[in-house]
Amino acid sequence: MKTAVYFCKCGTNISQKIDSEKVREGLTKQYPDLSFKTIDFICSEEGKEALEKDLREGGIERVVVSACSPREHEATFMRVLSKAGLNPYLMQMVNLREQIAWVTADPLRATDKALRYIRSAVGRVQLHDPLEKKEIEICPDVLVIGAGPAGLKTALAIAGAGRKVVLVEKSPVIGGMPVRYEELFPSMECGPCMLEPVMGDILHGEYADNIELLTLAEVTEVVGSYGNFVAKIRQRPRYVDTHTCIGCAECIEPCPVSAKNSFNYGLSDRRAISFPFAGALPNAPFIDDRLCIAKQGGECSKCREACPVEGAIMFDETEKVLERTIGAIIVAVGSDLYDCRRLPNLGYGSIGDVYTSNEFERIMASNGPTDGEIRTKSGNTPSSIAIVHCVGSLDPNHKEYCSGVCCKYAFKFNHIIEKKLPGTKIYHFYKELSVPGKEDFSLYTHARSNPNTTFIRYDNIRDLSVTGGEAGSMIGYPGLHGKPASVRADMLVLCPAVVPAEESGALGKVLDTVQDRFGFFEELHGRLDSAQSKIKGIFLAGTCQSPMDIQKAMSQGMAAAGHILSGLVTGRKLEIQPVNASVDSERCSGCRICISVCPYKAISFDPEKMVAGVNEVLCQGCGTCVAACPSSAISGNHFTNAEILAEIQEVLK
Amino acid sequence: MKDANAVFEPKIIGFLCNWCSYAGADKAGTAQSPYPPNVNVIRVMCSGRVDPQFVLKAFEQGADGVLILACHPGDCHYKEGNYRAVQRHRLLLRMLESYGIEKERCRFDFVSAGEGEKFVSIITEMVAAVRALGPLNVTA
Numbered sequence: 001m002k003t004a005v006y007f008c009k010c011g012t013n014i015s016q017k018i019d020s021e022k023v024r025e026g027l028t029k030q031y032p033d034l035s036f037k038t039i040d041f042i043c044s045e046e047g048k049e050a051l052e053k054d055l056r057e058g059g060i061e062r063v064v065v066s067a068c069s070p071r072e073h074e075a076t077f078m079r080v081l082s083k084a085g086l087n088p089y090l091m092q093m094v095n096l097r098e099q100i101a102w103v104t105a106d107p108l109r110a111t112d113k114a115l116r117y118i119r120s121a122v123g124r125v126q127l128h129d130p131l132e133k134k135e136i137e138i139c140p141d142v143l144v145i146g147a148g149p150a151g152l153k154t155a156l157a158i159a160g161a162g163r164k165v166v167l168v169e170k171s172p173v174i175g176g177m178p179v180r181y182e183e184l185f186p187s188m189e190c191g192p193c194m195l196e197p198v199m200g201d202i203l204h205g206e207y208a209d210n211i212e213l214l215t216l217a218e219v220t221e222v223v224g225s226y227g228n229f230v231a232k233i234r235q236r237p238r239y240v241d242t243h244t245c246i247g248c249a250e251c252i253e254p255c256p257v258s259a260k261n262s263f264n265y266g267l268s269d270r271r272a273i274s275f276p277f278a279g280a281l282p283n284a285p286f287i288d289d290r291l292c293i294a295k296q297g298g299e300c301s302k303c304r305e306a307c308p309v310e311g312a313i314m315f316d317e318t319e320k321v322l323e324r325t326i327g328a329i330i331v332a333v334g335s336d337l338y339d340c341r342r343l344p345n346l347g348y349g350s351i352g353d354v355y356t357s358n359e360f361e362r363i364m365a366s367n368g369p370t371d372g373e374i375r376t377k378s379g380n381t382p383s384s385i386a387i388v389h390c391v392g393s394l395d396p397n398h399k400e401y402c403s404g405v406c407c408k409y410a411f412k413f414n415h416i417i418e419k420k421l422p423g424t425k426i427y428h429f430y431k432e433l434s435v436p437g438k439e440d441f442s443l444y445t446h447a448r449s450n451p452n453t454t455f456i457r458y459d460n461i462r463d464l465s466v467t468g469g470e471a472g473s474m475i476g477y478p479g480l481h482g483k484p485a486s487v488r489a490d491m492l493v494l495c496p497a498v499v500p501a502e503e504s505g506a507l508g509k510v511l512d513t514v515q516d517r518f519g520f521f522e523e524l525h526g527r528l529d530s531a532q533s534k535i536k537g538i539f540l541a542g543t544c545q546s547p548m549d550i551q552k553a554m555s556q557g558m559a560a561a562g563h564i565l566s567g568l569v570t571g572r573k574l575e576i577q578p579v580n581a582s583v584d585s586e587r588c589s590g591c592r593i594c595i596s597v598c599p600y601k602a603i604s605f606d607p608e609k610m611v612a613g614v615n616e617v618l619c620q621g622c623g624t625c626v627a628a629c630p631s632s633a634i635s636g637n638h639f640t641n642a643e644i645l646a647e648i649q650e651v652l653k
Numbered sequence: 654m655k656d657a658n659a660v661f662e663p664k665i666i667g668f669l670c671n672w673c674s675y676a677g678a679d680k681a682g683t684a685q686s687p688y689p690p691n692v693n694v695i696r697v698m699c700s701g702r703v704d705p706q707f708v709l710k711a712f713e714q715g716a717d718g719v720l721i722l723a724c725h726p727g728d729c730h731y732k733e734g735n736y737r738a739v740q741r742h743r744l745l746l747r748m749l750e751s752y753g754i755e756k757e758r759c760r761f762d763f764v765s766a767g768e769g770e771k772f773v774s775i776i777t778e779m780v781a782a783v784r785a786l787g788p789l790n791v792t793a
Contacts, residue, residue, distance in 0.1 A: 069679045070696070071671070098682025099694055103773075105687045113690045120693075534732060579698070597701070599732040622731035623702030627741070639702060644695060645710055651693040652664055652714045 087130035148176020150542030151332035226537025268369030382490030674722030680769030701734025
């Protein structure tokens with residue numbers, strides 16, 4: 001096989017340490033037919049032209065470029081080979097500069113090492129296969145799971161690019177958590193006002209036709225891989241047609257059934273047919289079939305009788321199972337709050353006026369259970385409110401991390417309380433304070449300057465004790481020098497750690513994604529790629545990946561959209577790198593060790609043939625499975641056993 | 654060359670993963686920090702690709718030592734290939750021991766793309782350690 005070695009002198013960088021003539025002598029002794037040429041700067045335009053010309057003329061079948069690090073110029077010379085009509089994988093680079101010339105003191109030994117390296121490359125390159133990139137057809141449509149801020153932003157960006165988006169939301173309402181908050185940190189913007197234009201675009205905007213919104217829906221099964229996923233989506237009946245319903249709410253008053261409204265954390269009641277809260281979008285109520293008399297087999301059609309639009313209320317609607325083909329999936333399912341009952345000393349669930357931050361958000365919201373009036377369960381206006389930070393955060397017994405948003409909303413609470421009930425005593429119990437960001441200090445500064453505010457730092461949340469009484473709660477804490485101290489508060493607001501949403505684990509199983517040690521969806525890389533999951537084609541946005549604020553969730557949603565719009569292009573096929581693994585099914589014993597070591601879940605098992613198979617779209621070519629296979633049934637393209645063994649053998653000669 | 658007083662120059666094979674340790678070796682090059690030329694580098698995409706049979710083959714073919722360098726824990730370009738490499742290395746040492754190959758002849762370490770100096774010191778130490786052990790004599 002005609003092999004050509006190109007020796008780049010790199011000016012004097014290589015040639016002052018390595019004697020190319022000695023290398024030539026040594027090589028041609030072993031390979032008399034070898035072509036050996038020196039070039040001054042092979043990466044220069046002239047150098048590349050000379051290489052290309054030579055390859056075009058010479059009938060050369062294998063190429064060794066002895067120059068700098070392949071990390072620097074392997075791709076450059078692969079392109080030259082392609083231009084010259086040679087398969088780019090029929091080349092091997094030798095790192096003469098970084099790993100020999102620059103680091104070897106003795107020129108004789110440098111030359112000897114260079115000779116061995118080049119000999120080894122010549123031996124290896126004989127075994128190279130002409131690998132070809134494969135291309136597959138893709139579906140450019142996208143599935144977005146979760147219609148909170150991150151999911152909405154992503155869906156709009158993708159729909160705006162002319163792609164179809166399936167937007168799946170498990171609840172009857174879109175907007176996620178912030179749409180339920182009256183005001184948002186840091187600039188006290190109204191939550192619904194900020195999100196309504198975004199939601200309006202989703203429902204009725206210029207690109208709304210590209211978005212299929214499925215509320216009360218969940219993804220139950222996903223098969224396939226990047227470019228070609230098929231998702232099964234189960235959609236529970238709403239019993240109200242969102243397209244014909246005019247949102248007049250005439251149906252709600254006549255409904256005879258009343259139950260706790262979970263959207264207000266049970267702080268108010270709702271009917272069997274209801275809106276989650278005033279202003280909820282889509283602007284149509286839903287029927288809770290566990291409450292509805294008609295759905296429970298009884299006789300009632302009061303809502304339908306009251307409805308002015310014929311056919312808007314549909315008792316006979318049933319659960320649907322939909323199937324959608326998509327090329328990529330964005331997970332934006334949000335998060336939950338840590339269960340405060342795990343800290344019984346704080347009295348949540350056992351003492352009357354102890355609330356979580358989300359409950360307090362609803363109490364302050366004008367469309368909430370008290371129409372925005374801050375009052376205790378007995379209806380009184382509180383004269384003192386204690387806000388406990390770091391509930392379950394920064395605590396090895398609970399969650400070790402800081403959620404990063406709690407201090408910010410806690411000082412927002414301070415601001416709203418002071419505005420709504422001036423003069424109210426506010427206590428901030430905190431373990432640590434964290435308010436980074438260019439705007440976020442202002443609420444903190446405001447709270448600090450509020451003369452009715454007291455900051456009390458605690459060391460361990462276990463040291464706080466809340467006891468209930470007729471006149472509010474007493475909060476005991478270790479005061480100066482550990483002396484027991486206490487304050488009285490009519491209301492307690494707990495700021496719990498942000499934790500993964502309850503359904504994260506189940507969804508992770510459906511998607512085959514990895515959850516981190518806290519249960520959040522694990523990103524591909526914490527800094528470089530936090531919007532990608534470890535499964536190719538599944539992207540992450542918002543608090544399902546990590547606790548974060550709205551700004552970051554929106555940005556991450558856009559990042560995910562960007563990944564998809566640049567990686568999955570309408571009309572362009574998906575290119576598959578050929579440096580990946582493949583299974584020889586004749587040799588495969590079906591032991592499945594490869595499946596257990598693959599970091600990308602790229603290997604699956606065919607139960608009929610009892611053999612493993614590599615999905616080339618998912619395989620990243622690390623070769624871990626190749627080394628693990630006890631039957632040597634897996635080969636790693638471009639890094640085959642034979643190639644590596646030849647390299648070892650030749651370099652040791 | 655066959656001088657009886659000549660120092661023993663061990664032959665060592667170094668398996669370096671492309672993303673961290675090979676880049677670390679390049680970094681040492683950029684810094685032009687000299688180190689003994691005894692280690693012959695074989696580039697693999699991931700330390701998880703290092704098949705124990707490569708190590709055995711290297712010893713069989715005359716290597717006096719083998720070095721496996723990987724990304725630091727948690728930094729693997731392929732997420733966890735370096736953990737597999739650690740596991741395999743541990744088992745491999747037990748196997749080598751039964752062949753009478755000292756564990757110092759097969760070293761595993763972590764070198765990041767920025768750790769040029771660490772790369773130089775590992776190479777220097779490894780060469781000194783294998784030189785002290787002398788040539789490997791394995792009788793089949």
